[in-house]
Amino acid sequence: NLKQRYYSLNVKLEETGEIFTAERCYNNMKMRELKERMELVAGIPTNFQRLTYLDEGDLLDDSTLKFNDIVPGGTITLKIWHHESWSHLVKAASEGDIQKLESLGVTKDTAFSTPNSQHMDPSQKSSWIAHRAFVALYISAHRGYLRATKFLLKHGASTQAKTPVGRTALHVAAAMGNSDCIDELLNYEARIHAPDNKRLTALDLAGLWGQKKSERQLFLFQWKQRAAAMRIKTKLDESELFAHQKFDSKLKTWQTGSHAKLYMANLLKPGEFQGTCINAPRN
Structure with a gap:
């Protein structure tokens, strides 16, 4: 078999004119896969993406780059x-325009409506607004707009909501290395261990995308969570004590035998983690 050939493609977001680079593309890559990639590269959830090439026709999700003659x-x-x-919402979020976002139905007390939303009951309207707020939050976290991120979180945008690929705003902020947004999302109880559809957490994505600072930031937060959950016992059971804890320091922990032999107590070292990973095995 011939070795897989990878190449890069440019993806232009029509609403803003921004151009993003999609790397490691290949001929048999499906448009669905490219959309999933662009959810991180461009910060646009897959269900809002329409991809076209040369003409105005939408590229089918199950078609490949080769099938569509994309070079x-x-x-x-x-x-x-x-x-x-x-x-309009995507454009406002991509520009970090809080005033426009506020007028486009991302807050609970919004007066914004569409012909469709006017026929919704209160529960449906609430879900509709929450979804709009999440999309704006996802894009703001991707772009690193801290003020917009704070505004949306303050007005109830969910850190638990996910895209169709299972990614939260924390996933995309970690992949882009936007540390300030990561801190703000964590302050609003973003779940650091939440996996996407490929079982990747925000910490995993930070590592895969080479965001060392964000990876360390999330790793330390993870350790702080673990430390806060630990319960320190005020009194240990007899079976949990080591030899040097069982005996008074004045008592000998060794014995002497015939021919001047010395028999030392078998003192065991406390179990230590191998490496620094939180799930590393003990010695």
Whole structure:
């Protein structure tokens, strides 16, 4: 078999004019896979993405780059579905424009509505607003807009909500290395251990995307959580004591035998972790 050939593609977000680079693409890569990649690269959830190439036709999710005659280094256009003013919301979030976001239905007391939302009952309307707030939060965390992130969290945007690929705002902030946004999300109880559909956590993504600072930041937060959950026993059981704890220091922990032999007590070292990973085995 021939070795897989990888190449890069440019992806232009039509609403903002931003151009992102999708690396390690290959001929048999499906458009669905590219969308999942762009959810991190461009910060746009997969269910809002419309991908086109050369003409205006949408590229089918199960079609491949080769099938669509997409060449290495080519430029794919990423468009946002226009219904429900999603394209306006994405543009405002991509620019970190808090005033525009506030007018586009991301707060619980919003007066914003669409023809569809006007027919929703209170429960449906609440879910609709929560979803809009999450999308804005996801994009803001991707771009590293701390003020917008704080605004959205303060007004109830969920740190637990996920994209269709299972990613939270913490996932994308970690992949992009946006430390300030990571701190803010953690302050609002973002779940550091929450996995996406590929069972990758925010810490995993920080490592995979080479964000060493964010990886360490999340790792230390993880250790602090673990330390806070530990319960210190005020009194140990007899079976839990080591030899030097069982005997008074004035008492000998060795014996002498015939021919001047010395028999030492078998003192065991406390079990230590191998490495620094939180789930590393003990010696």
